[in-house]
Amino acid sequence: MTVYTSILVEIALPVLLMLGAERFAVTYFLRTPAQVAWVRSHTWLHPNSISRARYPMGFVSATFLHMGYPKLSFLFFTFWMITDITDGDIARKCDLHTEEGETIDPFSDKLMYTPMLVYLSWRGWLNPYLVGFFLTFDIAGQLSRYFIKVKAANLFGKAKTFLVVVLLIVVGLEWIYGPLPLLGRSIQPLMGMVAALAFCSTFFKLIPNYWYANILSILNLVCGLAGCWVILAGHPAVYALGLVFLGQFLDLFDGRAAERWGSTPQGELFDDVADGTSFGLTVGLIVTASFAKLWVGALIGALYVGAVVYRLVRFVVEKRKAGIAGGVGTFAGMPSPAGALLAGTTCVLIPSDLVAAFIVVATSLLMVSRVPYPHFGRTVLPKIPKIAKVLFLGVFLFLLALGVRRDHYTAALVVCMIAAVSYLVSPLFWKKSDSRDALS
Numbered sequence: 496m497t498v499y500t501s502i503l504v505e506i507a508l509p510v511l512l513m514l515g516a517e518r519f520a521v522t523y524f525l526r527t528p529a530q531v532a533w534v535r536s537h538t539w540l541h542p543n544s545i546s547r548a549r550y551p552m553g554f555v556s557a558t559f560l561h562m563g564y565p566k567l568s569f570l571f572f573t574f575w576m577i578t579d580i581t582d583g584d585i586a587r588k589c590d591l592h593t594e595e596g597e598t599i600d601p602f603s604d605k606l607m608y609t610p611m612l613v614y615l616s617w618r619g620w621l622n623p624y625l626v627g628f629f630l631t632f633d634i635a636g637q638l639s640r641y642f643i644k645v646k647a648a649n650l651f652g653k654a655k656t657f658l659v660v661v662l663l664i665v666v667g668l669e670w671i672y673g674p675l676p677l678l679g680r681s682i683q684p685l686m687g688m689v690a691a692l693a694f695c696s697t698f699f700k701l702i703p704n705y706w707y708a709n710i711l712s713i714l715n716l717v718c719g720l721a722g723c724w725v726i727l728a729g730h731p732a733v734y735a736l737g738l739v740f741l742g743q744f745l746d747l748f749d750g751r752a753a754e755r756w757g758s759t760p761q762g763e764l765f766d767d768v769a770d771g772t773s774f775g776l777t778v779g780l781i782v783t784a785s786f787a788k789l790w791v792g793a794l795i796g797a798l799y800v801g802a803v804v805y806r807l808v809r810f811v812v813e814k815r816k817a818g819i820a821g822g823v824g825t826f827a828g829m830p831s832p833a834g835a836l837l838a839g840t841t842c843v844l845i846p847s848d849l850v851a852a853f854i855v856v857a858t859s860l861l862m863v864s865r866v867p868y869p870h871f872g873r874t875v876l877p878k879i880p881k882i883a884k885v886l887f888l889g890v891f892l893f894l895l896a897l898g899v900r901r902d903h904y905t906a907a908l909v910v911c912m913i914a915a916v917s918y919l920v921s922p923l924f925w926k927k928s929d930s931r932d933a934l935s
Contacts, residue, residue: 719773
């Protein structure tokens, strides 16, 4: 039996069985009002009780590991991290959400993974400086809950917790089965991502809520400017495209942040300038640099940038004319982030200038068209099952970490290309529910 077959049978299968059993139990036993009432009447099933039960389990996991039982340690750890999903579902379905729970739940997560991180750092598996940086901001974020109004974990905090679990699973597989080239190279990049998310999680807790959207837009702008510098300095275009991906991730949340917490009068301007820079100018330079003949690339790149700028201006003008204050559910024409994803991955991944030119020109025309496209964040993403989103994010981040470590990004680019093409054809399978939602 090969090592990867052993991983599948001894680790992956038990974890999937635990997760499947947990999902079945939560779905099956919370179907009726009587079942919900029964859960509410038992204190040991209260979300806060489940969170408190996790308090010592991280230390127990590290103890098992130190005693020489790595499989037991990591399966035990995974089981208790799965209960983090359980208490959240119980809180929502049984209306047991409390302000105290917003502090207890993230604190229990920290008590779960901190002993493991410290122990693995001590044993030389993780960079102690990155672990120290991570724990500094992670602890600061927890302490901030005692003097800030919003105590619940933000998006960066949730992503951080998920990625910590992925990191510990990767380290655990290396520990149990020996060097695994497809896994071991991703450990330090994953630790770096986790440390960065810890910083962002704490930083966004301490600033005024109405600045969330602006900061996300400014960070998107920084990504765009950095991407332009990468191309102009002669570095590989894939690095600039990576910055565009990061900008897209930030752009996914800035509008929702503005709707939830408000923004400043300059918020819309920040967003438009950031989008134009990251999804227009940076990708236009990627297009220009990808063609064998510079003048051909410059011509097609200018066409693409012009389409993005026209689209952004048209969106602002028509939105103000329609008197729409918030976001929309439908776009008239492909949105610029999707256009950037399709055009950028095409130019980096496809060697044929003719094919690349056709796709980029078609993308530009679709952006200025009136073809109805659903808003990904507001319309498409909520319809995707949570477990599917988590698994996809985990796989993509793992592939990205491998690319960072090995400078080989083909797998991650193929995933992005498939996602872009899927969104490209989405109007064939999707109908807008209200024509008033459609804006360019």
